[in-house]
Ligand SMILES: [Fe+2]
């Protein structure tokens with residue numbers, strides 16, 4: 001097990017859920033009866049599991065370890081990944097607000113969900129491809145011995161945190177439901 005094994009596993013679940021989200025968006029385009037609120041579990045999953053849990057592991061544990069190992073804190077691959085996390089957050093907040101206003105304006109909410117949803121899927125797929133193919137390869141080369149042990153230890157401590165564990169489990173349940181409905 002390397003420092004990125006757990007993070008790559010998260011990516012697999014996020015990618016599977018992105019595929020289901022794309023299916024749900026396509027279905028909503030061809031079936032006008034689909035309500036914007038039906039897409040809410042996806043936004044909850046991406047905010048809770050992908051952002052709150054997974055991006056926290058990267059931002060609080062992996063990226064600081066890479067900076068300690070010599071990568072620049074600003075700009076460079078770490079800075080680029082942080083900017084993309086922020087862009088994803090903005091997209092999710094817009095979709096969350098659209099669903100919150102869907103009772104008053106269901107059509108407008110669906111237009112926003114379609115546009116922001118497609119952008120989010122593209123952003124996150126490309127982000128994960130860069131992490132899996134470039135940054136994590138770099139991390140596995142740079143972080144060895146004590147440096148790797150520290151990241152693995154920090155990941156175990158975070159996994160044992162009650163709030164983190166609850167959000168992680170909630171995300172996995174949501175993903176299983178979405179997979180069941182849209183795969
Ligand atoms: Fe990331």
Ligand SMILES: [Fe+2]
Nearest residue numbers: 054058128131
């Ligand atoms: Fe990631």
